[in-house]
Amino acid sequence: MKISALAGCVLLLAIMGCSHLPGAPKPGVEVPRPDAIMNFADLYHQNCAGCHGNHGMNGAAFDLANSTYLNWIDDATLRKIIADGETDVQMPAFGRSAGGFLTDAQIDALIHGMRTEWPAADEKPQGQTPPPYTTALKGDVARGEQVYQSACARCHRESTQSITSPTYLSLVNDQTLRTLIIAGRPDIGQPDWEADIPGHPLTDQQVTDVVAWLASLRTMTPGQPYAQPH
Amino acid sequence: MTDTVHEESKTPQDDRKEVSRRWLLLKAGALFNAVVGIAIATPVVRYLLDPVRRKSFYNSWISLGPLNQFPAGETRLATYVNPYRQPWDGTTDDTACWVRHISGSSFQVFAINCAHLGCPVRWFPQSELFMCPCHGGVYYADGERASGPPERGLFQYQYKVVNDELHIYAGQMPTLANSARLRVLNNTGNKGCSSCAG
Amino acid sequence: MRWVKQTYNWLESRLQLEGPVKDAVLHPVPRNTASWWYVFGSAAFTLLILQIVTGILLALVYVPSAGEAWNSLNMLNHQLPLGWFLRAMHGWGSNFMVAIVLIHMAQVFMFGSYKYPRELTWILGVFLLLMTLGMAFTGQVLRFDQDSYWGLGIGASIVSRVPFIGRSLVHLLLGGPIIAGATLTRFFALHVFIIPGALLLFACAHVWMVLKLGINEWPMPGRAVRRSTYIAEYNKLTHEDGIPFFPGAFWKDLYFSGAIIAAVVVCAAVFGPYGPSGQPDPTIIRTVPKPDFFFLWIYALLAYLPPSLETPFLLIAPVLAIAGLVALPFMAGEGEKSWHRRPIAVLTLVTVAVIWGVFTNLATYTPWSPKMNAWSSDTVPERYLHGLTPVERRGAIVFQAMQCRNCHSIGGQGGERGPALDSVATRLTEDQLIRQVIQGGGNMPAYGKNLSPSQVTALVSFLDTLHPHNQPEAVDSAERAVTTIPAETGAKSSTKVKASASPQASAAPAGN
Numbered sequence: 001m002k003i004s005a006l007a008g009c010v011l012l013l014a015i016m017g018c019s020h021l022p023g024a025p026k027p028g029v030e031v032p033r034p035d036a037i038m039n040f041a042d043l044y045h046q047n048c049a050g051c052h053g054n055h056g057m058n059g060a061a062f063d064l065a066n067s068t069y070l071n072w073i074d075d076a077t078l079r080k081i082i083a084d085g086e087t088d089v090q091m092p093a094f095g096r097s098a099g100g101f102l103t104d105a106q107i108d109a110l111i112h113g114m115r116t117e118w119p120a121a122d123e124k125p126q127g128q129t130p131p132p133y134t135t136a137l138k139g140d141v142a143r144g145e146q147v148y149q150s151a152c153a154r155c156h157r158e159s160t161q162s163i164t165s166p167t168y169l170s171l172v173n174d175q176t177l178r179t180l181i182i183a184g185r186p187d188i189g190q191p192d193w194e195a196d197i198p199g200h201p202l203t204d205q206q207v208t209d210v211v212a213w214l215a216s217l218r219t220m221t222p223g224q225p226y227a228q229p230h
Numbered sequence: 231m232t233d234t235v236h237e238e239s240k241t242p243q244d245d246r247k248e249v250s251r252r253w254l255l256l257k258a259g260a261l262f263n264a265v266v267g268i269a270i271a272t273p274v275v276r277y278l279l280d281p282v283r284r285k286s287f288y289n290s291w292i293s294l295g296p297l298n299q300f301p302a303g304e305t306r307l308a309t310y311v312n313p314y315r316q317p318w319d320g321t322t323d324d325t326a327c328w329v330r331h332i333s334g335s336s337f338q339v340f341a342i343n344c345a346h347l348g349c350p351v352r353w354f355p356q357s358e359l360f361m362c363p364c365h366g367g368v369y370y371a372d373g374e375r376a377s378g379p380p381e382r383g384l385f386q387y388q389y390k391v392v393n394d395e396l397h398i399y400a401g402q403m404p405t406l407a408n409s410a411r412l413r414v415l416n417n418t419g420n421k422g423c424s425s426c427a428g
Numbered sequence: 429m430r431w432v433k434q435t436y437n438w439l440e441s442r443l444q445l446e447g448p449v450k451d452a453v454l455h456p457v458p459r460n461t462a463s464w465w466y467v468f469g470s471a472a473f474t475l476l477i478l479q480i481v482t483g484i485l486l487a488l489v490y491v492p493s494a495g496e497a498w499n500s501l502n503m504l505n506h507q508l509p510l511g512w513f514l515r516a517m518h519g520w521g522s523n524f525m526v527a528i529v530l531i532h533m534a535q536v537f538m539f540g541s542y543k544y545p546r547e548l549t550w551i552l553g554v555f556l557l558l559m560t561l562g563m564a565f566t567g568q569v570l571r572f573d574q575d576s577y578w579g580l581g582i583g584a585s586i587v588s589r590v591p592f593i594g595r596s597l598v599h600l601l602l603g604g605p606i607i608a609g610a611t612l613t614r615f616f617a618l619h620v621f622i623i624p625g626a627l628l629l630f631a632c633a634h635v636w637m638v639l640k641l642g643i644n645e646w647p648m649p650g651r652a653v654r655r656s657t658y659i660a661e662y663n664k665l666t667h668e669d670g671i672p673f674f675p676g677a678f679w680k681d682l683y684f685s686g687a688i689i690a691a692v693v694v695c696a697a698v699f700g701p702y703g704p705s706g707q708p709d710p711t712i713i714r715t716v717p718k719p720d721f722f723f724l725w726i727y728a729l730l731a732y733l734p735p736s737l738e739t740p741f742l743l744i745a746p747v748l749a750i751a752g753l754v755a756l757p758f759m760a761g762e763g764e765k766s767w768h769r770r771p772i773a774v775l776t777l778v779t780v781a782v783i784w785g786v787f788t789n790l791a792t793y794t795p796w797s798p799k800m801n802a803w804s805s806d807t808v809p810e811r812y813l814h815g816l817t818p819v820e821r822r823g824a825i826v827f828q829a830m831q832c833r834n835c836h837s838i839g840g841q842g843g844e845r846g847p848a849l850d851s852v853a854t855r856l857t858e859d860q861l862i863r864q865v866i867q868g869g870g871n872m873p874a875y876g877k878n879l880s881p882s883q884v885t886a887l888v889s890f891l892d893t894l895h896p897h898n899q900p901e902a903v904d905s906a907e908r909a910v911t912t913i914p915a916e917t918g919a920k921s922s923t924k925v926k927a928s929a930s931p932q933a934s935a936a937p938a939g940n
Binding site: 007013022023024025027029030031032033044045046047048049050051053054058059060061090091092101159160161162163165167168170171172188221222223224225 | 697699813880
């Protein structure tokens with residue numbers, strides 16, 4: 001009798017003292033409203049990681065954790081891209097105003113997180129300032145081809161690295177090309193504007209010319225299946 | 231049984247007249263109770279059946295807001311407050327629907343509820359499909375069934391444009407039973423189901 | 429201690445319960461029924477009592493209002509000391525009760541206990557099972573979170589399929605045109621007054637008949653039930669080889685009930701309460717509703733029924749199932765009780781159990797549903813991206829951005845509605861891939877209208893890289909014949925060979 005009473009007391013104490021039981025609900029609501037999620041890791045994982053890769057690297061689409069890129073692009077441009085998307089390059093619109101599900105505050109939380117939570121953002125650019133995000137210069141197709149041959153063709157003449165097919169060029173816009181040339185993709189080994197020609201960083205004009213030349217290769221009917229005969 | 235009980239039951243049985251009177255009284259009493267019961271039951275049944283109403287009682291024209299919220303060529307989520315409501319309904323009166331602005335004043339307003347079993351379908355503008363999270367119903371942009379278990383396309387609300395605002399005729403949870411009151415799609419998926427037509 | 433005796437006598441002379449209780453407690457039962465197989469009924473009754481007690485305690489706080497129910501549950505979870513524990517006890521008690529009732533039913537079926545003269549006991553049991561399931565469903569509704577809201581939607585959609593009166597039935601079920609305050613109050617009345625009242629009444633009648641008709645003897649092969657002789661045989665058995673129910677058989681019931689309650693306590697403490705999940709706001713459409721455990725099998729069934737069969741099945745199958753259960757003791761009221769001599773009964777039970785298990789298991793990972801967030805949250809595995817050409821890489825982006833991933837998994841992540849695409853290139857040639865993407869088919873929507881030619885080409889070129897290194901991609905047999913003639917080598921097939929070789933070549937160093 002005494003033993004069972006004792007056991008009862010212990011059990012009672014255990015229960016009374018245990019809001020630390022494993023089953024005790026975590027603080028806060030179990031499933032928050034989707035528009036109340038402000039945590040960068042969750043927001044990024046739910047909305048961006050699919051294309052841009054975990055932690056902004058090694059994804060199919062552009063590596064957002066690229067330090068050159070993060071130091072180069074401003075908040076307003078990022079905000080606009082996330083909210084309105086770039087449908088010509090398969091970037092969906094995520095903002096409420098454009099039919100997506102993210103609120104303005106959530107988009108700001110994403111941008112803030114990209115800039116503060118990824119180590120890449122802390123690496124300040126060394127050496128030269130890159131050409132600006134947008135340019136007023138006009139590109140020259142002929143000069144662009146020359147720059148391409150000296151700066152890009154080293155790798156891109158390989159058939160596995162070809163970027164001159166109309167299919168590829170119809171799936172990227174000029175700004176994508178400019179971003180890729182300037183910021184590079186260190187996660188998959190593509191050099192940035194400084195390293196394309198070692199020791200000779202590309203100038204704004206050179207980048208603009210290459211983009212203009214690539215743009216001139218676009219055709220009216222891109223996306224023909226099967227590779228074209230050489 | 232004891233003898234006393236036997237005697238007690240025997241005594242009144244002797245007087246047949248009194249017995250028939252007792253039975254008559256009992257029957258009258260039962261009848262009286264039946265009348266009272268029916269009198270009570272009538273309002274109770276009315277009370278229980280109160281929610282069963284015609285469409286026109288529940289439905290009305292509701293504004294989804296100005297047209298400029300719905301860019302042409304896109305499908306957007308719109309919300310409205312159900313017209314028939316009680317103060318204690320909380321958030322459950324808020325209702326969502328998908329508005330597809332085809333062009334000009336041509337729209338399609340789809341119910342959020344899957345035509346299969348009423349789960350909330352989600353629009354994916356990239357693949358231009360509605361997908362249902364419950365049993366995998368998929369619909370094309372115009373609401374036609376694309377795949378999965380639904381036997382018809384998405385339910386659609388009647389709509390009209392008044393003063394640059396989009397109005398829909400709504401008020402009930404769309405189901406197969408009242409879908410005929412909504413605009414039924416002329417798609418091939420709508421077949422072999424008596425309740426769709428009714 | 430004399431006053432105890434006096435009080436007892438005073439009460440007993442008025443209540444006169446001693447006789448019936450003694451009769452009930454000491455009635456002889458066949459010795460071999462004092463078995464661990466006979467404890468489930470009493471455990472179910474114990475769980476019913478537990479549910480009533482915890483239910484009443486929860487009702488002290490719960491607010492049956494659509495606007496406040498969810499808040500009051502969160503308050504129970506977070507602010508009342510051990511409020512969450514009570515909720516967990518009630519929730520797990522419900523799970524255990526359904527499970528024990530099902531086990532009890534299976535045991536009764538296996539032991540042939542439903543045969544003469546216990547037919548009515550079985551029929552009441554069938555209704556007790558239905559009411560237990562009704563309690564489980566209405567209890568899930570009272571949680572009034574997103575799962576409960578859309579669960580009601582599914583219920584209303586099923587009811588709406590009833591011909592002619594479907595619309596009225598929906599209104600009756602919901603208490604109005606939509607799921608709202610009136611819906612919750614009527615489910616509250618069902619869960620708290622109507623079903624528990626009936627459940628208690630039926631359970632008492634059920635127990636009464638067990639006491640009056642005696643506990644079913646252990647089934648022996650060859651000892652068949654005959655209406656003319658059974659009662660005499662049973663009485664002989666209990667009097668010649670019987671023991672008093674108390675304590676001979678009762679102590680096992682006592683231990684098992686205690687163990688079940690302890691199991692409920694442990695589950696409640698370890699796994700905690702169910703939800704409430706998100707708030708019941710129908711404008712939150714980014715939700716993936718799912719029913720509670722014991723309704724998962726229905727959820728799975730509804731996904732697999734062909735559309736044309738669904739309405740008839742939903743309306744006819746439950747009626748047939750209940751009718752079958754009720755008719756069982758009349759169709760098989762006599763004869764062998766032992767499972768050794770009832771192969772069809774054993775087979776039926778095993779079949780039902782396997783089907784139930786398979787459907788429940790399927791519903792835990794819902795292979796029929798698109799994974800709504802897969803396209804934007806599941807990354808393309810690095811090993812599939814390595815060494816891709818720029819076009820193929822764009823194809824991978826198209827694959828994600830067009831929500832292909834919602835239905836097709838790669839690298840073990842993504843939807844399971846369609847086939848996994850990890851080795852799709854070994855199954856389909858480039859032409860077949862293009863056709864499948866554009867025209868759809870086999871339950872896949874057609875993407876022809878939604879993809880530009882470039883997107884299709886890029887997507888297919890990406891899909892064409894999805895094959896194991898040691899397995900070549902599928903090639904048209906006609907094309908293969910062409911490539912064997914060097915002079916006639918078409919441009920198309922030669923580049924194909926090149927393209928198929930190159931990812932492997934460039935992928936090889938990646939492994940190092």
